[in-house]
Amino acid sequence: MLTAVLEDGTKISMADKWFESELKNLRKKQQFKCPVCYSSLILKLGSKRQWHFAHVQDQSCRIPYEPESSYHLKGKLDIYHWLMNQGISAALEMYLPLIQQRPDVLCRVNGKLIAIEYQCSSLSEELYAERTKGYYRMGITPIWILGGNRLRRKQTDLYQILGFEWNAARFNPVDQAYLTYYCSESTSWGLMQQITSYSATKALAELTVKKSHSFSMKELLTPNESTSNTMKSWLKIKKNWRYQCFHPHPSKSELLLKKLLYQHRIPPGQFPCEAGWFISVQHYIKTSPYVWQTLLLLQISHHLTLHQPFSLNTLEDQLTPFIMRGVITFRDHLQLDLTEMISQMVFEYIQLLVSFAIVEKLTNGDYLYLKPISLPKTVEQANEMDQSLANIKQNTPNGLHFQR
Numbered sequence: 001m002l003t004a005v006l007e008d009g010t011k012i013s014m015a016d017k018w019f020e021s022e023l024k025n026l027r028k029k030q031q032f033k034c035p036v037c038y039s040s041l042i043l044k045l046g047s048k049r050q051w052h053f054a055h056v057q058d059q060s061c062r063i064p065y066e067p068e069s070s071y072h073l074k075g076k077l078d079i080y081h082w083l084m085n086q087g088i089s090a091a092l093e094m095y096l097p098l099i100q101q102r103p104d105v106l107c108r109v110n111g112k113l114i115a116i117e118y119q120c121s122s123l124s125e126e127l128y129a130e131r132t133k134g135y136y137r138m139g140i141t142p143i144w145i146l147g148g149n150r151l152r153r154k155q156t157d158l159y160q161i162l163g164f165e166w167n168a169a170r171f172n173p174v175d176q177a178y179l180t181y182y183c184s185e186s187t188s189w190g191l192m193q194q195i196t197s198y199s200a201t202k203a204l205a206e207l208t209v210k211k212s213h214s215f216s217m218k219e220l221l222t223p224n225e226s227t228s229n230t231m232k233s234w235l236k237i238k239k240n241w242r243y244q245c246f247h248p249h250p251s252k253s254e255l256l257l258k259k260l261l262y263q264h265r266i267p268p269g270q271f272p273c274e275a276g277w278f279i280s281v282q283h284y285i286k287t288s289p290y291v292w293q294t295l296l297l298l299q300i301s302h303h304l305t306l307h308q309p310f311s312l313n314t315l316e317d318q319l320t321p322f323i324m325r326g327v328i329t330f331r332d333h334l335q336l337d338l339t340e341m342i343s344q345m346v347f348e349y350i351q352l353l354v355s356f357a358i359v360e361k362l363t364n365g366d367y368l369y370l371k372p373i374s375l376p377k378t379v380e381q382a383n384e385m386d387q388s389l390a391n392i393k394q395n396t397p398n399g400l401h402f403q404r
């Protein structure tokens, strides 16, 4: 912790300028207390670590104990100063008794309260959800900033994103997900934009790094829209799905897909070209898009005849059993309602099929099954067809807003 109170209630904060001798003196004469539970704190003045307070061992506090690394302590202070330097009023480690939470930094931007949680260590999705809900109950918007130590770049534009980090993403006005990182060692910010999820733990993304003085809270809240083109990399991923079908340890959904493709006499690498595309709702889906979209396409071609009208509800019903059996899985998310999720998946994906001219939208809101799905004869042919569909997709506007 960076804050404590003295017995007379005076607040002591490490955000203020102190000389070591002053603090040593104070330590001799006064008792430092925890502002939350009023039990004694030890002031730790080391040369290697950020000066901080710690509970005496075995003393329990209402705030659950979370080890704070020097990296975290310094980052928390940096963020506080970074806000103050922009003229934003901020409070360090302010305890909110109603929800028994203590955000790293609480600040007010345009009259709106924002709780900043600087997360450098792992956090369970349950705890993430609990804290986030707590803030919303108080009318506070939580913003999760990830420690730069959590950034895992696998290739140039390929990143690993794990657990609660998916939920920490924010969305720009055109519904592209982005994550914010802060590295307290290099005092730089990282914006990971255009997060394009393609498996349970991986995504394509674009990273911009900025030094602290050239990055503002305004940019953090509404970053400039990223214009980088991820399609080339996406096609590479799609190629991998075709050539490496399937991994040595296939998942439950991959096994089922393989079985279904076999029943339809389709070699695994030749899954339909219309499957395996990113749509914004994919951010909430763990299952790879080529898997669930192929499953849905097989259902369409199996249950519908050409030129037959159908409603979105029919497709939702086709998808539901796969979800109930755990073949298609989702990321934990507090604002997710399963039914809503399924409708959104179907809705967004059908819009893509409309642009691929596989289905047509009718005036009554139903759809018409217009053209059979493309089943390539060879993997090479599949790659060519994927390329031409990629051209179509790029010219189709994204950003069908998901009701969050």
Ligand SMILES: [Zn+2]
Residues within 6 Å of the ligand: 034, 035, 036, 037, 038, 039, 055, 060, 061, 062, 063
């Ligand atoms: Zn305490």
